[in-house]
Amino acid sequence: MHSSTPPDQGAVSFHSTDGTGEAAASRSAGWSIRLVRTEEYERAGQVTADAYLTSYGALSDEYVASLRDVAGRVHEGDVWVAVDGDGDILGTVWVAREGRPLADMAQPGETDFRQLAVAPAARGRGIGEALTRHVVELARERGSHRVVMNSGPEMTGAHALYAKLGFQRLSEREGMWEVQPGRWIELYAFGYDLAPALR
Secondary structure, rough: OOOOOOOOOOOEEOOOOOOOOOOOOOHHHHHEEEOOOOHHHHOOOOOOOHHHHHOOOOHHHHHHHHHHHHHHHHHHHHEEEEEEOOOOOEEEEEOOOOOOOOOOOOOOOOEEEEEEEHHHHOOOOOOHHHHHHHHHHEEEEOOOEEEEEEEEOHHHHHHHHHHHOOOOEHHHHOEEEOOOOOOOEEEEEEEEEEEOOOO
16 A cells, blocks of 8 residues: 655556466566565565555554565465566565455455555655556456555555556545454545556
C-alpha cells in the first residue's frame, strides 16, 4: 500500500507473461519485475519493512513482523519484486491470486493488492509507479474489471501516485477495520476501473 516515489521520469511498458508467470517491466530502466524467489524472502521482507518504517516511523512489532513475513504472504497471494541488474530488490508488491482476494473489501471480479513498498535508497526512479502499473496489467490479463486496495490516511505519497494513475476513492468501502483482535484502524479505499487503459 505504500509508495512515496515521485512520478516516473519515463514511459514504462510491460510484456505479457512468458508462461512462467514472470511478467517483466521494460528493462530500459535498468530493472525488471518478476515473482519473488524463495531465497529472496528475507531480503524482500526487509525492504518492505524498511520502506514503511522510513515513511511512517514507529509501527507495532506485530505489524513490522507481518511486513517481513514474505513466506506468509506467498501462501496467500503473489509477491512481485522489482530487481536491478545485480539482483538487488528495489521494491515489492503483494497481489491477490485470481478468485482469492487478500482483503474483505475486494468484491468478485476485482484484483486487490497490498504492501506496495519501494526501498528508501531506490526512490525517485518510478519503481512504485511501475509496480502499480504491473498490478493493473496482471488484473487486465486475468479479466478483472477493477483493481482495488486499502490505504491508511497517512500514506499521502501513495495516494498521490494512485490519483496520478487514475484511481478513484471508493468512499462507500471506507471505515474502521479490525486488523488485529481488538485493534481498529481507519482505511481509505481506492479503485481503478479497467475499461480505459492507463496512459
